[in-house]
Amino acid sequence: MKSVHWILIGALLPIALIVAWSMLDTACTLEAASAANETVRECYRNWIGALSGWAAAIAAGCTIFTILYQIRSSKNIAHKQQIEAKVLFDREVMKLCEEINRVWRDAEDINAQSRDAKHIERQAEYVKRELAHIHRRAGQRVLSNLTGMMHPIEEFRCLRILNAIESASSTVKVIGWDEANQDTERYEPEGFQYIEEMIQQFDFLRYRLEQDEERILVEVFKNRTTLRNQAFENLRELLDDAFTGFLPRNPDNPL
Known part of the structure; x- marks a missing residue:
């Protein structure tokens, strides 16, 4: 990948973390945790456990995209x-x-x-x-x-x-x-x-x-x-x- 792509990913990653943390704060309020018969800490743990699978899938997709991009770049370089x-x-x-x-x-x-x-x-x-x-x-x-x-x-x-x-x-x-x-x-x-x-x-x-x-x-x-x-x-x-x-x-x- 080009350096500009890595710069873009590096800039978006902190924003994504801030957005995710804000969503957890909204989802795991005291009222929401009490309604689910769990503590706020348990609510955070459950949400993080649920989101970890999606995070792993997104990371795997990014890895596959990077590998495919490198293979394509190698073919283009070899052809050139x-x-x-x-x-x-x-x-x-x-x-x-x-x-x-x-x-x-x-x-x-x-x-x-x-x-x-x-x-x-x-x-x-x-x-x-x-x-x-x-x-x-x-x-x-x-x-x-x-x-x-x-x-x-x-x-x-x-x-x-x-x-x-x-x-x-x-x-x-x-x-x-x-x-x-x-x-x-x-x-x-x-x-x-x-x-x-x-x-x-x-x-x-x-x-x-x-x-x-x-x-x-x-x-x-x-x-x-x-x-x-x-x-x-x-x-x-x-x-x-x-x-x-x-x-x-x-x-x-x-x-």
């Missing part, structure tokens, strides 16, 4: 915290996406304008530093704490976004192949190859946001070139073909 956490999270994620868009734009400019190996290497180091900064910000504990304050459905959505951003800003690794076409340990590319892999990684981030229908975040990358990872597209088509191959050959089957 959920909304505020979502707003703060969306604001931080928007900033991260804007920074990724800026790095993506720089990477496209490097990829399109320069073919000098030393220049590309210097620019690639710049992109790496920027991505490391974004990755650290995306992994901040404050963002995960904000998701923990949300509704479970909203928390799941925000964690997917956060995971996509962390993946897009993580260190690029490619698979190495030996002379026998056997894959070896992953390694971090350099120079021009790093820029190309990074652009594909950014584009895959946009693809994941599109699949999750995060239109506001996708709009941040509207000026970037769409470059789907061809290996990913081929793999998806291969899986689709394999899945439809197991289905019975029914001409009415829409697949």
Whole structure:
């Protein structure tokens, strides 16, 4: 309850006691007690005993009202915290996406304008530093704490976004192949190859946001070139073909 409510109760309580005492004085006069064949003290005791039940009922009602009010206030506070956490999270994620868009734009400019190996290497180091900064910000504990304050459905959505951003800003690794076409340990590319892999990684981030229908975040990358990872597209088509191959050959089957 608010402080003004307690002040009001504190002001009314003495008045109620004075009114009750005045009523007892009126009810327990000597004439009234004699008419009931009892003393004035017995009259007071009987009236107080009769009124104690009503007082207990009123006190219980006030207690229930206070508890219900506190429960309602707690729900309102929790709902407000959920909304505020979502707003703060969306604001931080928007900033991260804007920074990724800026790095993506720089990477496209490097990829399109320069073919000098030393220049590309210097620019690639710049992109790496920027991505490391974004990755650290995306992994901040404050963002995960904000998701923990949300509704479970909203928390799941925000964690997917956060995971996509962390993946897009993580260190690029490619698979190495030996002379026998056997894959070896992953390694971090350099120079021009790093820029190309990074652009594909950014584009895959946009693809994941599109699949999750995060239109506001996708709009941040509207000026970037769409470059789907061809290996990913081929793999998806291969899986689709394999899945439809197991289905019975029914001409009415829409697949």
